[in-house]
Amino acid sequence: MISTLLALAFFVTALAYSMVGFGGGSTYNALLVLADVDYRLIPSIALICNILVVSGGVYWFWRQGHFSIREILPFIALSVPMAWLGGRIPVSQQWFVGLLGFTLLLTGLQMLASRSRTDSEYHSQVVNPWLVGLPAGAAIGLLSGIVGIGGGIFLSPLLHVTRWAGAYRIAAASSAFILFNSIAGLSGQLMKQAASEPSQQWAGNQLIDAWPLFIVVVVGGQIGSRLGSKHLPERWVKGLTAALVLYVAARLLWKWYGMTFV
Numbered sequence: 001m002i003s004t005l006l007a008l009a010f011f012v013t014a015l016a017y018s019m020v021g022f023g024g025g026s027t028y029n030a031l032l033v034l035a036d037v038d039y040r041l042i043p044s045i046a047l048i049c050n051i052l053v054v055s056g057g058v059y060w061f062w063r064q065g066h067f068s069i070r071e072i073l074p075f076i077a078l079s080v081p082m083a084w085l086g087g088r089i090p091v092s093q094q095w096f097v098g099l100l101g102f103t104l105l106l107t108g109l110q111m112l113a114s115r116s117r118t119d120s121e122y123h124s125q126v127v128n129p130w131l132v133g134l135p136a137g138a139a140i141g142l143l144s145g146i147v148g149i150g151g152g153i154f155l156s157p158l159l160h161v162t163r164w165a166g167a168y169r170i171a172a173a174s175s176a177f178i179l180f181n182s183i184a185g186l187s188g189q190l191m192k193q194a195a196s197e198p199s200q201q202w203a204g205n206q207l208i209d210a211w212p213l214f215i216v217v218v219v220g221g222q223i224g225s226r227l228g229s230k231h232l233p234e235r236w237v238k239g240l241t242a243a244l245v246l247y248v249a250a251r252l253l254w255k256w257y258g259m260t261f262v
Contacts, residue, residue, distance in 0.1 A: 002212045006035050014053045014217040016244075018224030021057055021156070021171025023050035023178045024217075025149035026104050030248040033100065033255070039093045040196075041206045043148025044189045045213065050150045050182040052214060053221030054175045060225045061172035071165075072173045074133025075155060076180045079141030083181040086145020087188020090196070098256040099147050104249035110157045111242035132162060145185040150178025175225075 009031050017024035028046035033039065061067045091099070136158055144151035152174035159170045 002210060003035070006031060007212050007216050010049065010213045011216040011220040014049070014220030015224040018053050018057050018221040019227055021054075021061070021174040022152050023054045023057075023150045023175075023182065023221075025050040025144075025178070025182065026100065026107050026147070026153060027245060027248060028213075028217075029100050029148050030104055030252055033097060033252060034248070038206060039096050040193065042096075043087070044186060044193070044207065045210050046148045047150075047182045047186040047189065048207075048210075048214060049217045050178055051186070052218050053225075054150065054152075054178045054182070056218075056222045057175035057225040058172070058179055061168070061175060064168070066168045066172035067176060069176070071129075071169075072176050074130045075137040075173075075177055077137065078134050079137035079144070079151065079177065080180050080184045082138045082141035083145035083151070083184040084188040086142045087148075087185040087190075088192050089146055090192060091146060094256065094259045096147070097252055097259065099143075101249055101252035101256050103143070103147055103149065104245050104252060107153045108242045108246035108249055110153070111245065112239070113157075129164075132158075141181055141184070144181050145188050148185065148189065150182045150185075152178040 010028060013024040013027045013031070017027070025046045028049050029042055032042045032045060037045070058067060136155070140151040140154045143149075143154075155177050156170055156174045159165065159173065164170065165173070
């Protein structure tokens with residue numbers, strides 16, 4: 001049974017993350033862990049929410065002229081198959097909570113550290129984007145598939161560091177990267193569940209029970225994507241979101257510490 005508080009938290013997460021081109025998968029995962037949802041189903045629910053949120057983001061960024069599939073091809077060429085592979089890898093609850101906690105910690109820190117730039121401030125300094133995109137995409141895709149996120153939260157700072165483009169093109173690229181990886185990761189997760197539970201009745205029932213979450217993230221994601229694609233200042237959004245992410249990361253890492261060392 002989905003509580004009103006959990007649904008509200010998902011709505012706020014989708015709204016805040018979609019403003020800056022992200023899906024919010026890492027925070028969905030954390031909220032579901034803290035709500036004591038079966039950890040085996042958590043990545044699938046989070047990835048479905050990711051897909052619903054960033055689909056709108058890709059559309060609105062494309063409408064504003066910020067998105068090009070050719071530009072992100074070096075990053076998704078290996079990230080997509082590796083996200084599928086990561087989704088197939090079984091992990092224990094202890095490893096899942098630990099990986100998720102550290103992922104959120106890195107997420108919050110990078111959101112605090114990153115600085116927004118406009119597309120006119122610089123041009124890409126990457127001599128050959130394939131040399132950067134292939135290995136980076138493979139690593140991000142594998143971790144994303146295992147944990148149940150899209151990976152845009154890791155791609156975005158890399159693009160900023162390499163001066164790949166301005167804030168809005170990076171947000172558009174991150175949205176598309178998340179969309180492709182989330183689809184691949186979800187496919188791997190569902191295949192893993194089918195192999196471990198051939199009947200799939202328990203998985204199907206829990207995914208159906210999560211339908212209120214899917215509705216609220218669509219609404220929140222559409223609002224956030226439209227605001228973000230129309231040049232809403234993102235510094236305050238990043239700051240508030242980072243504070244929430246770091247708080248949730250601390251709770252997860254404390255839970256992981258208790259599972260590991262106590």
